[in-house]
Amino acid sequence: MATIQVTRGELSLAEKLYIPEVMRGVAITTRQLVKNVFGRKDIATRQYPDVKKPYPERFRGRHRLTWRDDGSVRCVACMLCSTACPANCIHIVAGDKGDNTVEKYPVSFEIDLLVCVYCGFCEEACPCDAIRMDSGKHPMPSFSRDKQRIRKVQLLEEGQPSTSHPGGLGN
Amino acid sequence: MPTLKIDGQEITVDRGTTILQAAAQLGVQIPTFCYHPGLSIAANCRMCLVDTNKAPKPLPACHAQVMDGMEVWTNNEKVQRTRKAVLEFILLNHPVDCPICDQAGECVLQDHYFKYSAQPSRLFHRKRHKAKAKILGPNVILDAERCILCTRCVRFCDEVAKSSQLTVVNRGEKSEITTFPGKQLDNPYAANTVDICPVGALTSRDFRFRTRVWMLSTERGVCPECSRGCSIRVDTFENTVRRYKPVHNPKVNDWWMCDAGRASFRGYLEDRVEGPTIVADGKRRAVATAKAVEDAAKAIQAAGGHGKVALVASPWLTNEDAYVLGRLVTGALAGVKVYMGGRAAGAGDDILIQPDKNPNRKGVDAIFAALGVKAADLSSFDAKGIETVFVFGDNHDASPATLEALAAVPWRIVAGTKMGPWWQLATTFLPLRLHWEKDGTYTNFDGVVQRIRRAVKAAPTCKSEGWYAMKLAQSFGDALAFDAPADIFAAVAGSVPEFAGLAWSDLGDHGLRFGEGSVPAGADAASAEPQMEATT
Numbered sequence: 001m002a003t004i005q006v007t008r009g010e011l012s013l014a015e016k017l018y019i020p021e022v023m024r025g026v027a028i029t030t031r032q033l034v035k036n037v038f039g040r041k042d043i044a045t046r047q048y049p050d051v052k053k054p055y056p057e058r059f060r061g062r063h064r065l066t067w068r069d070d071g072s073v074r075c076v077a078c079m080l081c082s083t084a085c086p087a088n089c090i091h092i093v094a095g096d097k098g099d100n101t102v103e104k105y106p107v108s109f110e111i112d113l114l115v116c117v118y119c120g121f122c123e124e125a126c127p128c129d130a131i132r133m134d135s136g137k138h139p140m141p142s143f144s145r146d147k148q149r150i151r152k153v154q155l156l157e158e159g160q161p162s163t164s165h166p167g168g169l170g171n
Numbered sequence: 172m173p174t175l176k177i178d179g180q181e182i183t184v185d186r187g188t189t190i191l192q193a194a195a196q197l198g199v200q201i202p203t204f205c206y207h208p209g210l211s212i213a214a215n216c217r218m219c220l221v222d223t224n225k226a227p228k229p230l231p232a233c234h235a236q237v238m239d240g241m242e243v244w245t246n247n248e249k250v251q252r253t254r255k256a257v258l259e260f261i262l263l264n265h266p267v268d269c270p271i272c273d274q275a276g277e278c279v280l281q282d283h284y285f286k287y288s289a290q291p292s293r294l295f296h297r298k299r300h301k302a303k304a305k306i307l308g309p310n311v312i313l314d315a316e317r318c319i320l321c322t323r324c325v326r327f328c329d330e331v332a333k334s335s336q337l338t339v340v341n342r343g344e345k346s347e348i349t350t351f352p353g354k355q356l357d358n359p360y361a362a363n364t365v366d367i368c369p370v371g372a373l374t375s376r377d378f379r380f381r382t383r384v385w386m387l388s389t390e391r392g393v394c395p396e397c398s399r400g401c402s403i404r405v406d407t408f409e410n411t412v413r414r415y416k417p418v419h420n421p422k423v424n425d426w427w428m429c430d431a432g433r434a435s436f437r438g439y440l441e442d443r444v445e446g447p448t449i450v451a452d453g454k455r456r457a458v459a460t461a462k463a464v465e466d467a468a469k470a471i472q473a474a475g476g477h478g479k480v481a482l483v484a485s486p487w488l489t490n491e492d493a494y495v496l497g498r499l500v501t502g503a504l505a506g507v508k509v510y511m512g513g514r515a516a517g518a519g520d521d522i523l524i525q526p527d528k529n530p531n532r533k534g535v536d537a538i539f540a541a542l543g544v545k546a547a548d549l550s551s552f553d554a555k556g557i558e559t560v561f562v563f564g565d566n567h568d569a570s571p572a573t574l575e576a577l578a579a580v581p582w583r584i585v586a587g588t589k590m591g592p593w594w595q596l597a598t599t600f601l602p603l604r605l606h607w608e609k610d611g612t613y614t615n616f617d618g619v620v621q622r623i624r625r626a627v628k629a630a631p632t633c634k635s636e637g638w639y640a641m642k643l644a645q646s647f648g649d650a651l652a653f654d655a656p657a658d659i660f661a662a663v664a665g666s667v668p669e670f671a672g673l674a675w676s677d678l679g680d681h682g683l684r685f686g687e688g689s690v691p692a693g694a695d696a697a698s699a700e701p702q703m704e705a706t707t
């Protein structure tokens with residue numbers, strides 16, 4: 001590791017006296033205050049939460065599950081997301097849907113957001129475009145741990161129909 | 172004896188050996204689908220094609236026999252090209268629905284595709300569709316689209332299960348596996364077709380969608396449902412058993428197991444009791460293990476003389492537990508009456524299923540005989556003069572009359588695993604470990620001693636029969652003490668003639684037959700015929 005030697009400039013007498021420098025600092029703050037209160041122009045501060053910073057398009061937010069055209073869950077409970085998940089926080093129980101086209105579906109689907117590291121491996125692994133992290137939402141604070149475990153119903157509520165075609169366009 | 176060269180290595184083999192077997196002896200792997208060492212050779216999948224100097228075209232290694240002076244190339248450019256073509260044909264109409272396919276992860280087609288092909292599909296027409304999720308029988312479900320028509324399942328039913336129920340119908344790309352009209356795939360060995368099906372065409376209805384196979388942990392074990400004692404794999408997920416799979420063992424079960432044994436694990440998961448209880452003043456309450464054992468010892472003391480104590484042993488004991496129990500009733504508790512419980516005999520066949528539905532009668536009998544324990548059958552139980560009875564295990568099929576006689580005994584200690592008549596009978600209940608929760612050995616009807624291993628971590632309150640017997644002996648001042656099942660096994664080998672020379676560490680994966688003990692370590696593997704492992 002390289003060591004960088006930083007040499008500081010000598011302080012002038014005015015700086016060494018301390019008081020003038022403090023006065024200067026207070027003056028800057030006061031000028032800014034007056035400008036903000038009366039001027040309301042060129043304000044550097046963002047008016048959060050009224051004004052939010054737009055996230056980059058690929059921001060990985062809270063998960064959601066997409067739908068089939070008939071509104072049912074697109075996920076086929078293949079467990080590839082839970083296999084890929086480095087935090088081991090996706091818990092799926094698979095069931096037999098009883099029809100010959102879909103066969104398998106998740107009886108329950110649960111993500112523990114307190115454990116999730118928002119790596120995006122789950123949506124990367126999904127072969128069905130069923131899980132996505134494009135909701136643009138942060139994890140919400142809550143008063144209990146259980147609220148941080150989001151389940152199938154919540155995940156679907158935030159979902160939308162997927163535009164991908166299972167099996168490719170040729171089918 | 173023909174001498175040939177495989178990939179430059181020379182080998183001399185018996186006449187009639189196939190190229191595949193010769194290659195296996197050299198450790199050269201040739202990919203296969205339809206070949207199974209336990210079945211006849213069909214040579215229909217063509218995955219095993221190899222190049223030789225004796226024919227202009229590649230030969231199927233599973234079927235073609237070696238010739239003198241033959242030279243075989245298993246991985247030259249021509250073979251590689253052939254394999255790619257074969258896989259392209261097999262995958263042409265394959266649905267590739269791996270995400271919902273239970274075979275994914277243990278699928279030979281997946282493995283071979285990634286290893287030998289890995290090329291995208293060039294098909295731009297619609298794929299041929301066939302029956303999906305078609306129920307073939309009580310245990311097996313078919314996805315005809317995934318089938319590669321290797322006919323392993325058909326051959327298994329014809330040759331091993333001896334009941335022809337499956338066949339291939341139609342021709343060309345319309346070919347499909349199905350049951351004969353009016354028949355179901357319901358022979359007692361039907362689920363083995365699931366194991367040998369190299370793809371996900373035949374899958375288990377019981378295991379369907381329960382767990383992805385790559386999430387399973389696995390440990391070797393023995394199926395306890397009959398005295399055949401098939402070698403199995405106990406597959407677990409999150410410390411719960413999810414399925415049994417048979418494991419190849421030429422001494423016991425070859426590659427197979429029966430469907431009843433395979434499904435039996437479910438029964439053990441239900442109504443499990445994991446805590447000791449005692450009944451006091453008509454109320455059952457939970458107690459600590461030490462208290463329950465103390466209570467049991469007190470009950471035996473309270474009987475006033477060992478002649479007033481009866482003990483019910485079981486052919487479900489492992490050899491180790493039986494030995495400790497035998498030492499208990501000949502040592503600290505000498506003089507107690509010993510009865511032998513166990514499940515009633517049932518039907519057997521000449522494939523695998525044995526009429527004796529207990530896993531270790533032969534071993535327990537041998538050990539008891541050597542220790543001088545005389546056990547009467549439980550059906551002859553006589554409550555007269557008995558003050559305390561100690562029942563080991565709850566796998567006893569007792570008649571209502573016997574149960575009544577037992578219930579008439581004032582102190583009833585039961586070591587068991589689950590709710591049921593035996594749990595109800597108990598005034599002191601001691602929780603036991605199941606066969607997949609402990610280490611030990613079982614002896615099958617044929618005298619093959621096999622290891623059982625701990626696949627699941629039991630609750631700390633659950634102990635083995637031998638542990639309770641040891642604690643009881645100690646509370647009566649007997650210095651009976653063993654650290655591990657291996658130590659007890661050494662004691663068994665030292666004192667029971669049938670077990671003479673058998674060593675724990677030599678039991679290996681296939682076990683040792685009575686009398687095989689004098690064979691020096693390692694000879695077991697060497698003397699066995701070079702057997703090919705099945706691809707699944």
Ligand code: SF4
Pocket residue numbers: 081084085086087088089090111115116117118119120121122123
């Ligand atoms: S984002 Fe990463 S950690 Fe979170 S659920 Fe998906 S795979 Fe798991």
Ligand code: SF4
Pocket residue numbers: 074075076077078079080081082092122125126127128129130131
């Ligand atoms: S969300 Fe996608 S990857 Fe996860 S189980 Fe469902 S289909 Fe599979």
Ligand code: SF4
Pocket residue numbers: 265266267268269270272273274275276278279280281317370371372
């Ligand atoms: S049989 Fe194998 S290749 Fe075919 S869908 Fe199942 S896992 Fe995938």
Ligand code: SF4
Pocket residue numbers: 317318319320321322323324325348364367368369370372373
């Ligand atoms: S069902 Fe399986 S074992 Fe039977 S022919 Fe098809 S691929 Fe082979």
Ligand code: FES
Pocket residue numbers: 202203204205206213214215216217218219220231232233234
């Ligand atoms: S043709 Fe040889 S394994 Fe199928």
